[in-house]
Amino acid sequence: AQKVTQAQTEISVVEKEDVTLDCVYETRDTTYYLFWYKQPPSGELVFLIRRNSFDEQNEISGRYSWNFQKSTSSFNFTITASQVVDSAVYFCALSTLLVKTSYDKVIFGPGTSLSVIP
Protein backbone atom coordinates (compact mmCIF):
# COMPACT_ATOMS: atom_id res chain seq x y z
CA ALA A 1 0.00 0.00 0.00
CA GLN A 2 1.10 3.54 -0.62
CA LYS A 3 0.89 6.17 2.06
CA VAL A 4 2.15 9.66 2.82
CA THR A 5 2.44 10.87 6.40
CA GLN A 6 2.89 14.45 7.50
CA ALA A 7 3.06 14.26 11.26
CA GLN A 8 3.00 18.00 11.83
CA THR A 9 -0.59 19.19 11.61
CA GLU A 10 0.09 22.84 12.37
CA ILE A 11 3.27 24.87 12.75
CA SER A 12 3.65 28.49 13.81
CA VAL A 13 6.89 30.40 13.41
CA VAL A 14 7.92 33.99 13.73
CA GLU A 15 8.93 35.73 10.53
CA LYS A 16 12.56 35.15 9.50
CA GLU A 17 12.80 31.86 11.38
CA ASP A 18 13.68 28.70 9.48
CA VAL A 19 11.09 25.93 9.43
CA THR A 20 11.20 22.30 8.28
CA LEU A 21 8.11 20.39 7.20
CA ASP A 22 8.40 16.63 7.52
CA CYS A 23 7.17 14.04 5.04
CA VAL A 24 7.44 10.26 5.33
CA TYR A 25 6.18 7.99 2.58
CA GLU A 26 5.51 4.29 2.06
CA THR A 27 5.61 2.44 -1.24
CA ARG A 28 6.72 -0.94 -2.52
CA ASP A 29 7.58 0.49 -5.92
CA THR A 30 11.24 1.04 -6.60
CA THR A 31 10.56 3.94 -8.92
CA TYR A 32 8.24 6.74 -7.94
CA TYR A 33 7.89 10.52 -7.79
CA LEU A 34 7.61 12.73 -4.74
CA PHE A 35 6.10 16.21 -4.71
CA TRP A 36 5.45 19.20 -2.58
CA TYR A 37 2.45 21.44 -3.22
CA LYS A 38 1.45 24.70 -1.52
CA GLN A 39 -2.20 25.55 -0.94
CA PRO A 40 -2.80 29.19 0.00
CA PRO A 41 -6.19 30.29 1.39
CA SER A 42 -7.45 30.79 -2.17
CA GLY A 43 -7.55 27.00 -2.49
CA GLU A 44 -5.44 26.50 -5.60
CA LEU A 45 -2.68 23.91 -5.27
CA VAL A 46 0.66 25.32 -6.39
CA PHE A 47 3.31 22.87 -7.57
CA LEU A 48 6.68 23.41 -5.83
CA ILE A 49 8.92 20.47 -6.69
CA ARG A 50 9.05 16.96 -8.11
CA ARG A 51 11.79 14.41 -7.39
CA ASN A 52 12.11 10.92 -8.81
CA SER A 53 13.22 8.05 -6.62
CA PHE A 54 16.62 7.74 -8.31
CA ASP A 55 17.65 11.28 -7.64
CA GLU A 56 18.58 11.80 -4.01
CA GLN A 57 20.40 15.05 -4.54
CA ASN A 58 19.18 17.78 -2.26
CA GLU A 59 17.73 20.74 -4.05
CA ILE A 60 17.68 24.42 -3.23
CA SER A 61 15.49 27.00 -4.87
CA GLY A 62 15.81 30.42 -3.32
CA ARG A 63 14.60 30.17 0.29
CA TYR A 64 13.26 26.64 -0.30
CA SER A 65 15.28 23.45 0.05
CA TRP A 66 14.39 19.79 -0.01
CA ASN A 67 16.11 16.83 1.63
CA PHE A 68 15.29 13.44 0.09
CA GLN A 69 16.52 10.36 1.97
CA LYS A 70 15.45 6.96 0.63
CA SER A 71 17.01 5.20 3.62
CA THR A 72 14.42 6.79 5.90
CA SER A 73 11.70 7.22 3.26
CA SER A 74 11.59 10.93 3.96
CA PHE A 75 11.29 14.00 1.78
CA ASN A 76 11.52 17.02 4.05
CA PHE A 77 11.00 20.63 3.03
CA THR A 78 12.79 23.58 4.64
CA ILE A 79 11.90 27.23 4.30
CA THR A 80 14.72 29.55 5.26
CA ALA A 81 14.02 33.03 6.62
CA SER A 82 10.26 32.48 6.52
CA GLN A 83 7.94 35.26 5.38
CA VAL A 84 4.28 35.97 6.04
CA VAL A 85 3.51 35.05 2.41
CA ASP A 86 4.70 31.52 3.17
CA SER A 87 1.62 30.99 5.34
CA ALA A 88 -0.33 28.18 3.70
CA VAL A 89 -1.05 24.47 3.87
CA TYR A 90 1.75 22.38 2.42
CA PHE A 91 1.14 18.92 0.99
CA CYS A 92 3.62 16.18 0.30
CA ALA A 93 2.51 13.71 -2.39
CA LEU A 94 3.59 10.43 -3.98
CA SER A 95 3.08 9.13 -7.52
CA THR A 96 3.95 5.63 -8.70
CA LEU A 97 6.24 4.71 -11.57
CA LEU A 98 4.73 5.86 -14.82
CA VAL A 99 5.28 2.71 -16.88
CA LYS A 100 3.54 0.50 -14.35
CA THR A 101 0.41 2.57 -14.19
CA SER A 102 -1.94 3.50 -16.94
CA TYR A 103 -2.80 6.76 -15.30
CA ASP A 104 -1.57 9.35 -12.86
CA LYS A 105 -2.72 8.58 -9.36
CA VAL A 106 -1.19 10.97 -6.89
CA ILE A 107 -1.52 10.23 -3.20
CA PHE A 108 -1.43 13.28 -0.99
CA GLY A 109 -0.49 13.51 2.66
CA PRO A 110 -2.85 15.20 5.13
CA GLY A 111 -0.97 18.48 4.92
CA THR A 112 0.84 20.79 7.34
CA SER A 113 -0.66 24.19 8.04
CA LEU A 114 2.12 26.77 8.37
CA SER A 115 1.48 30.14 9.97
CA VAL A 116 4.23 32.74 9.79
CA ILE A 117 3.67 35.46 12.35
CA PRO A 118 4.99 38.95 11.59
Next chain:
Amino acid sequence: DAGVTQSPTHLIKTRGQHVTLRCSPISGHKSVSWYQQVLGQGPQFIFQYYEKEERGRGNFPDRFSARQFPNYSSELNVNALLLGDSALYLCASSFLRLSGGEAFFGQGTRLTVV
Protein backbone atom coordinates in the same frame (compact mmCIF):
# COMPACT_ATOMS: atom_id res chain seq x y z
CA ASP B 1 -2.43 32.46 -20.61
CA ALA B 2 -5.46 31.29 -18.68
CA GLY B 3 -4.87 28.67 -16.04
CA VAL B 4 -7.22 25.87 -15.11
CA THR B 5 -10.67 27.31 -14.58
CA GLN B 6 -13.45 25.70 -12.58
CA SER B 7 -17.08 26.64 -12.23
CA PRO B 8 -18.95 27.37 -10.15
CA THR B 9 -16.66 28.50 -7.33
CA HIS B 10 -19.21 27.83 -4.63
CA LEU B 11 -22.35 25.72 -4.58
CA ILE B 12 -24.95 24.76 -1.99
CA LYS B 13 -27.09 21.69 -2.63
CA THR B 14 -29.60 19.66 -0.67
CA ARG B 15 -29.17 15.98 0.18
CA GLY B 16 -30.38 13.74 -2.63
CA GLN B 17 -29.84 16.33 -5.35
CA HIS B 18 -27.51 16.08 -8.31
CA VAL B 19 -24.57 18.37 -9.05
CA THR B 20 -22.38 19.05 -12.09
CA LEU B 21 -18.98 20.68 -11.73
CA ARG B 22 -17.04 21.98 -14.69
CA CYS B 23 -13.38 22.32 -15.53
CA SER B 24 -11.51 23.92 -18.41
CA PRO B 25 -7.88 22.81 -18.64
CA ILE B 26 -4.96 24.90 -19.73
CA SER B 27 -4.94 25.30 -23.49
CA GLY B 28 -3.16 22.35 -25.07
CA HIS B 29 -3.51 20.11 -22.03
CA LYS B 30 -5.24 16.84 -22.83
CA SER B 31 -5.39 15.26 -19.39
CA VAL B 32 -7.82 16.25 -16.65
CA SER B 33 -7.93 14.80 -13.17
CA TRP B 34 -10.48 15.36 -10.43
CA TYR B 35 -9.79 15.37 -6.71
CA GLN B 36 -11.98 15.67 -3.62
CA GLN B 37 -10.55 17.55 -0.65
CA VAL B 38 -12.49 17.29 2.57
CA LEU B 39 -11.79 20.05 5.07
CA GLY B 40 -8.58 19.41 6.96
CA GLN B 41 -7.42 16.58 4.70
CA GLY B 42 -5.31 16.16 1.59
CA PRO B 43 -6.90 15.83 -1.86
CA GLN B 44 -8.14 12.36 -2.82
CA PHE B 45 -8.01 11.17 -6.43
CA ILE B 46 -11.39 10.62 -8.08
CA PHE B 47 -10.84 10.33 -11.85
CA GLN B 48 -8.37 10.93 -14.62
CA TYR B 49 -9.45 11.50 -18.21
CA TYR B 50 -7.18 11.64 -21.20
CA GLU B 51 -8.22 12.10 -24.81
CA LYS B 52 -11.86 11.84 -23.73
CA GLU B 53 -11.43 8.43 -22.14
CA GLU B 54 -11.46 7.48 -18.48
CA ARG B 55 -7.94 6.31 -17.63
CA GLY B 56 -8.18 5.90 -13.90
CA ARG B 57 -10.65 5.92 -11.06
CA GLY B 58 -10.17 6.27 -7.33
CA ASN B 59 -12.13 4.60 -4.57
CA PHE B 60 -15.38 6.50 -4.97
CA PRO B 61 -18.95 5.15 -5.34
CA ASP B 62 -20.76 4.96 -8.65
CA ARG B 63 -22.66 8.11 -7.73
CA PHE B 64 -19.56 9.89 -9.00
CA SER B 65 -19.09 10.06 -12.76
CA ALA B 66 -17.26 12.28 -15.18
CA ARG B 67 -16.64 12.88 -18.83
CA GLN B 68 -14.29 14.80 -21.06
CA PHE B 69 -15.37 16.69 -24.13
CA PRO B 70 -13.62 17.07 -27.52
CA ASN B 71 -12.21 20.43 -26.40
CA TYR B 72 -10.71 18.60 -23.36
CA SER B 73 -12.94 20.35 -20.84
CA SER B 74 -14.48 18.07 -18.28
CA GLU B 75 -17.51 17.64 -16.06
CA LEU B 76 -17.77 15.86 -12.75
CA ASN B 77 -21.24 14.65 -11.82
CA VAL B 78 -22.38 13.52 -8.41
CA ASN B 79 -25.82 11.97 -7.93
CA ALA B 80 -27.86 11.47 -4.75
CA LEU B 81 -25.73 13.89 -2.77
CA LEU B 82 -24.84 13.02 0.81
CA LEU B 83 -23.72 15.36 3.56
CA GLY B 84 -20.30 13.70 3.35
CA ASP B 85 -19.89 14.90 -0.22
CA SER B 86 -19.32 18.42 1.11
CA ALA B 87 -15.78 19.25 0.06
CA LEU B 88 -13.54 21.28 -2.20
CA TYR B 89 -13.43 19.63 -5.64
CA LEU B 90 -10.20 20.29 -7.48
CA CYS B 91 -9.48 19.85 -11.15
CA ALA B 92 -5.95 19.44 -12.44
CA SER B 93 -4.70 19.46 -16.00
CA SER B 94 -1.51 18.26 -17.60
CA PHE B 95 -0.25 17.96 -21.14
CA LEU B 96 0.65 14.31 -21.00
CA ARG B 97 -1.40 11.33 -19.91
CA LEU B 98 1.36 10.43 -17.55
CA SER B 99 3.02 13.47 -16.14
CA GLY B 100 4.35 11.94 -12.97
CA GLY B 101 1.82 13.95 -11.07
CA GLU B 102 3.12 17.34 -12.16
CA ALA B 103 -0.12 19.09 -12.86
CA PHE B 104 -1.73 22.49 -12.73
CA PHE B 105 -4.67 22.89 -10.40
CA GLY B 106 -7.69 25.13 -10.53
CA GLN B 107 -9.00 27.00 -7.51
CA GLY B 108 -11.69 24.43 -6.97
CA THR B 109 -15.42 24.31 -6.46
CA ARG B 110 -16.54 24.36 -2.85
CA LEU B 111 -19.62 22.17 -2.55
CA THR B 112 -21.77 22.32 0.56
CA VAL B 113 -24.51 19.71 0.98
CA VAL B 114 -27.20 20.60 3.52
